[in-house]
Amino acid sequence: MNLKGKTVIITGGSEGVGAAAARAFAAAGANLVLAARRKKTLEVIADELRNKTRVEIFTMDVSDPDACTNLFKKAQFEFGSVHVLVNNAGYHVRGPVETINPDDLGRMIDVNLKAPILLCRLALPYIRESGGGAIINVGSLAGRTPLPGAAAYCASKSGLRAFTFALADEIPDSKIKLAVVSPGTINTGFIMNHLDDALDINFSQPISTAEEVAEAILELCSNAQREKSMPAGSGFLTMVTYLFPWIGRVMRPFLERKGHAVKRRLLAERHQKNLAAGD
Numbered sequence: 584m585n586l587k588g589k590t591v592i593i594t595g596g597s598e599g600v601g602a603a604a605a606r607a608f609a610a611a612g613a614n615l616v617l618a619a620r621r622k623k624t625l626e627v628i629a630d631e632l633r634n635k636t637r638v639e640i641f642t643m644d645v646s647d648p649d650a651c652t653n654l655f656k657k658a659q660f661e662f663g664s665v666h667v668l669v670n671n672a673g674y675h676v677r678g679p680v681e682t683i684n685p686d687d688l689g690r691m692i693d694v695n696l697k698a699p700i701l702l703c704r705l706a707l708p709y710i711r712e713s714g715g716g717a718i719i720n721v722g723s724l725a726g727r728t729p730l731p732g733a734a735a736y737c738a739s740k741s742g743l744r745a746f747t748f749a750l751a752d753e754i755p756d757s758k759i760k761l762a763v764v765s766p767g768t769i770n771t772g773f774i775m776n777h778l779d780d781a782l783d784i785n786f787s788q789p790i791s792t793a794e795e796v797a798e799a800i801l802e803l804c805s806n807a808q809r810e811k812s813m814p815a816g817s818g819f820l821t822m823v824t825y826l827f828p829w830i831g832r833v834m835r836p837f838l839e840r841k842g843h844a845v846k847r848r849l850l851a852e853r854h855q856k857n858l859a860a861g862d
Contacts, residue, residue: 587612715758
């Protein structure tokens with residue numbers, strides 16, 4: 584897809600993968616509508632990119648259905664069309680289900696699953712009217728294989744993955760590409776700011792950058808893939824452990840030990856940075 588002059592909506596567009604995707608789409612010449620809860624962080628990325636392309640911001644909570652509707656109305660009003668939706672906004676509270684506040688369990692489903700489903704539904708007529716485009720959902724390797732200590736998050740991302748594939752089969756001739764990118768641990772604040780609570784096993788595999796995930800999102804808009812798992816080796820591992828759960832149970836202690844060592848190194852590096860900043 585030639586993205587020059589196309590309109591791209593990105594939820595969670597102020598930081599991390601969302602901001603990296605905004606930079607990548609801007610470099611490709613797309614117009615941007617960036618949505619997130621915090622106006623100040625949206626303004627920072629918007630100001631950075633306005634010398635490259637047109638950027639509009641929309642402060643919202645994706646779990647608010649009225650705000651979702653108004654997001655598309657704004658994009659249509661500002662640019663006259665919508666071509667691409669990137670469902671990137673996410674929410675994660677880590678820990679065993681019994682220790683998590685019930686409201687937080689519900690919010691993980693609301694933000695990670697219900698909101699993308701609604702946003703996809705709202706996007707379809709707009710993208711169809713524009714002559715076609717793409718919807719890219721940001722999933723997770725946690726949606727491909729279960730992780731104890733992240734049960735609700737896994738459920739939300741697994742549901743999003745299944746929804747993406749099912750919706751793609753519902754509209755095979757619509758000229759709307761449906762795909763999901765499923766990364767493992769990403770070097771963003773989404774997990775790096777919560778190292779103490781993060782599962783050890785999360786760090787047993789190579790860590791992707793936000794820019795690598797953003798590039799995958801861009802590629803999925805145009806290629807024939809329905810899913811991009813990254814890193815590729817980790818994607819293969821999740822497939823094996825999903826098909827053969829006993830392999831996952833056997834490997835888990837090894838992966839947790841490996842991840843624990845990496846996590847300890849990351850915590851030590853963070854401590855050293857904090858000390859240096861204090862000096």
